[in-house]
Amino acid sequence: MIQVGKYKIGLAPLSMIVVFIVLSACAVIAAFKQARPEFSMPLSSIILINEGMALAATLVYGIFVHFTIVLINRISK
Numbered sequence: 200m201i202q203v204g205k206y207k208i209g210l211a212p213l214s215m216i217v218v219f220i221v222l223s224a225c226a227v228i229a230a231f232k233q234a235r236p237e238f239s240m241p242l243s244s245i246i247l248i249n250e251g252m253a254l255a256a257t258l259v260y261g262i263f264v265h266f267t268i269v270l271i272n273r274i275s276k
Contacts, residue, residue, distance in 0.1 A: 210268065211265050215257055215261040219253065222253035227250075
């Protein structure tokens with residue numbers, strides 16, 4: 200557990216926060232590189248789509264990390 204102020208955060212939630220921040224930054228950068236005048240899709244829509252994919256990837260990552268930590272805890276007992 201890591202304590203941030205008065206809040207205690209476990210390893211899995213902390214890693215999910217870091218992964219989401221990194222993926223969000225990558226999503227915005229990718230949206231700016233993807234946006235071209237010849238496409239009819241506005242930049243805000245591209246950013247929303249990329250952020251949705253980042254959120255979905257973070258969710259899948261979090262599920263796997265939580266199950267892995269539970270499995271490690273059960274094996275060590």
